[in-house]
Amino acid sequence: MRYSKAFIPTQKEAPKDATTPSHSLLLRAGYARMVGAGIYELLPLGMRxxxxxxxxxxxxxxxxxxxxxxxxxxxxxxxxxxxxxxxxxxxxxxxxxxxxxxxxxxxxxxxxxxxxxxxxxxxxxxxxxxxxxxxxxxxxxxxxxxxxxxxxxxxxxxxxxxxxxxxxxxxxxxxxxxxxxxxxxxxxxxDYRIVEAxxxxxxxxxSAEFQVLAQNGEDAIVACGSCDYAANVEVAEAHFKETKQTNGKMGAREKVHTPGVHSIGEVISFLGGGLRPESTLKSMIYIVDGKPVMAVVRGDHEVNEVKLARVLDVEEVRLASDKEVKKVTGASVGFAGPVDFDGRLIVDRAVTHVLDAVVGANETDQHYRNVNHGRDFTGDVHDLHLVTEGDGCPKCNDHLRLYRGIEGGHIxxxxxxxxxxxxxxxxxxxxxxxxxxxxxxxxxxxxxxxxxVEQYNDDDGILWPMAIAPYQVHIAPLGNDGEVAAKSEEVYQALRAAGVDALIDDRKERPGVKFKDADLLGMPIRVTIGKRGLASGEAEVKERNHKDAEAVSFDTLIDHLTALVVKRGGRLLDVS
Ligand SMILES: [Zn+2]
Structure with missing residues (x-):
């Protein structure tokens, strides 16, 4: 395709309501246009x-x-x-x-x-x-x-x-x-993960979802770095590591005055002494069927409300209001704790391994030090926390990682x-x-x-995977030089004859404009042909997702490009 004849209406500005890279880039690079809310035209590049x-x-x-x-x-x-x-x-x-x-x-x-x-x-x-x-x-x-x-x-x-x-x-x-x-x-x-229901x-x-990994995905998923385990965060399990800190001797429980110290972060900076979030406990109060339930997780963990609801056998749980917290604990928000708590207590199993924890004392401006599960409080123990980065994979115990995903398929x-x-x-x-x-x-x-596009983009534009790129190779002739134009045309024709789908930027534009547009449009391989290269008998070949370009002799250029297209997962056109 010749760029001068192609319908590629690029635009400088991102649409005002664009919140994600794909929205912005597909419009800016001339792949699509909106005609109404959620209704789009696919322009030729998008159609390809x-x-x-x-x-x-x-x-x-x-x-x-x-x-x-x-x-x-x-x-x-x-x-x-x-x-x-x-x-x-x-x-x-x-x-x-x-x-x-x-x-x-x-x-x-x-x-x-x-x-x-x-x-x-x-x-x-x-x-x-x-x-x-x-x-x-x-x-x-x-x-x-x-x-x-x-x-x-x-x-x-x-x-x-x-x-x-x-x-x-x-x-x-x-x-x-x-x-x-x-x-x-x-x-x-x-790059995708199969998330089993x-x-x-x-x-x-x-049932399973095929989740395409992308920062802006709607779905939060966890996946293992070593095996094929993947799950929605709401239902993900973690391998329970037996990292018992309780080998040590428990200290005597003591009350400490902690004026105005509400959050875990504030507790840590107030008490100092190398206290870590995992040595504190977070006590969250929920209202379930009108009654208070306290969920206790480690300070560095979050309560998984889906798991909590399942444990309690209810549809959903509601976090207590400030007023309700005060009524239930007798203290302002930030000082709730499991010791002597008057209500149902659900404890995450990771909590049972914390030695000498810091917890709220159910008294305004008071915390306890050296609180231990089993001695100072009990409660029902369950897998209750939201899986976090670094938790163990339930299948192989390697590290789990958090991702955002876009549901691309569902079976x-x-x-x-x-x-x-x-x-x-x-x-x-x-x-x-x-x-x-x-x-x-x-x-x-x-x-x-x-x-x-969500998965493959950078500040300059799109980086199409070879298999779905509108064109496999983007030829950029530089300058208004007859010889350069002739050589570029020769390369373009030879690529077509070899079955490579190429776009040649034959516009009378400055090199800077051509490079900018090449990056924006995002074809996987760019071939630059200029006067200097012509003299040395070489073209410059640059992959969109590589930083560096390489000089390739015109003698081997077509073979080189054809092989590269195939190596990157592209298929050659049938030109017979
Ligand atoms: Zn695993």
């Missing part, structure tokens, strides 16, 4: 990325035995009414009426339609298993469309549905699709939820009529464009 991503997805779906089909985006209301989702989907469903008053909606997902198709067309176990997928626009009236292509109201999605004779066969289909998803995300060049359980997982076994409700049955080999067992597999194709 989208096509590359969907090609990889289709390739792997086909390899996994799935067959592509296409359902309508506009769906008569009867199917969602039959499943109950016409009501339960609520305002997220885009509803519309035709000229006769007939009710329709725009498809947010298609379980009902596909279940209906199978209900009509599948009769016998001989027609199963069945695996169908589509790549189609989906519609959800998000309450807060945000962050550009990360959360849109119209977006391209790959959704696949599997149909099997029983749970075991469905699990097998699930396993095949899970492998296909792994290949897809690896081929896209994304019921992590920790040995096998038998029936799960649906079971017979829709098929039983909608009567999608088949006759098994014993002549018995049974509901088909379904699985459902989604990938947010549009979202992956943004997720890739």
């Amino acid at each position: 990325v989208l096509t590359r991503i969907s090609t990889i997805i289709r390739d792997e779906m086909d390899r996994a035995g799935a067959q592509e089909f296409l359902m309508p985006a506009i769906v008569p209301a009867e199917y969602f009414k039959e499943s109950g989702r016409w009501d339960s989907f609520g305002p997220a469903l885009f509803r519309l009426k035709d000229r006769k008053g007939g009710e329709y909606h725009l498809g947010p997902t298609h379980e009902e339609l596909i279940t209906d198709l199978v209900r009509r067309e599948v009769r016998s176990y001989r027609q199963l298993p069945l695996n169908l997928y589509q790549v189609q626009m989906k519609y959800r009236d998000e309450p807060r469309p945000r962050a550009g292509l990360l959360r849109c109201r119209e977006f391209l999605m790959k959704d696949a549905y599997t149909f099997d004779v029983d749970e075991a066969a469905a699990t097998e289909s699930y396993g095949i699709m899970r492998e296909a998803y792994k290949r897809i995300f690896s081929r896209l060049g994304l 019921d992590s920790g359980a040995m096998g038998g997982s029936t 799960f076994i649906l079971g017979t939820h829709y098929s039983a409700k909608m009567g999608a049955t088949f006759v098994n080999d014993g002549g018995k009529s049974l509901p088909v067992v379904m699985g459902c597999y989604g990938i947010g194709v549009t979202r992956l464009i943004a997720a890739a």
Whole structure:
């Protein structure tokens, strides 16, 4: 492609409402434009990325035995009414009426339609298993469309549905699709983690998210540096390290006057003497069914409220107000502690290993020193704290790390939820009529464009992974020199003949402008051809994610670039 002919409307300023790099960069670099809240146009460069991503997805779906089909985006209301989702989907469903008053909606997902198709067309176990997928626009009236292509109201999605004779066969289909998803995300060049819904359980997982790691991800996840353990922070477990500090002798409990000292940080600087946060205890008071519950964690830990609610067998817990804390402990906020606490006490298991802790004394301006679990207080011991960086992996005990993730894919076994409700049955080999067992597999194709940019960007622009870059090589001829232009054109043609997808910046722009735009657009390899290089017979080759460039002789340039494209995960065009 010639830059002078390409439609790449870059802009200097980031959009005012841009909160994430992908939102800002995709608009600035001319990949997309917004036409309404959560509604976007993909311009040619954006479309090329989208096509590359969907090609990889289709390739792997086909390899996994799935067959592509296409359902309508506009769906008569009867199917969602039959499943109950016409009501339960609520305002997220885009509803519309035709000229006769007939009710329709725009498809947010298609379980009902596909279940209906199978209900009509599948009769016998001989027609199963069945695996169908589509790549189609989906519609959800998000309450807060945000962050550009990360959360849109119209977006391209790959959704696949599997149909099997029983749970075991469905699990097998699930396993095949899970492998296909792994290949897809690896081929896209994304750093991702598979987050199992019921992590920790040995096998038998029936749902998993494919989380693309990125600083601005909506989901907080923890993952192991050594093994494949990954989980949402809310449910993540930590290996309980037996780091008993209690080998030492317990000191005698003493009360210390700590005027105006509320937080753990204030306690530490007030008491001094090398006191560390892990030698203090944090006592949080919650109100559960109208009664106070104290949760005690180490000073460097946070209470995981999801875990606390599970321990207490309630839907959710509410942190007590300042007034309630005062009423319960008799002290102002910041001085609560487990000793002689009048109420239910839930203690994190890490607390049981703290020797001579500092805790609030349930008296304003008073703390205790040398408090020990077992001697000075008891309570129910559970895994209660939010997993933190450095906690042990529950599988292998190596360090866990915290990440933010963007959900790029979601796979799960649906079971017979829709098929039983909608009567999608088949006759098994014993002549018995049974509901088909379904699985459902989604990938947010549009979202992956943004997720890739979230993962790969710097101050100057985008750094596309080779496999999904709009162009593999960006040729930058420098200066208004006839020879340079001719040589650049020669390289451009030779690359095309070798199957490399190249963009040549043939604009009459200054070198500074060309370099700036090359960095902003983010093609993985830049080839610079200038007068000086021409004299020495070399071009400058620079990878977007490398600091340094290298000089490559024109004699070997095409071979060098072709090999580099392949090495970085790119595929050459079929030029035969
Ligand atoms: Zn591990």
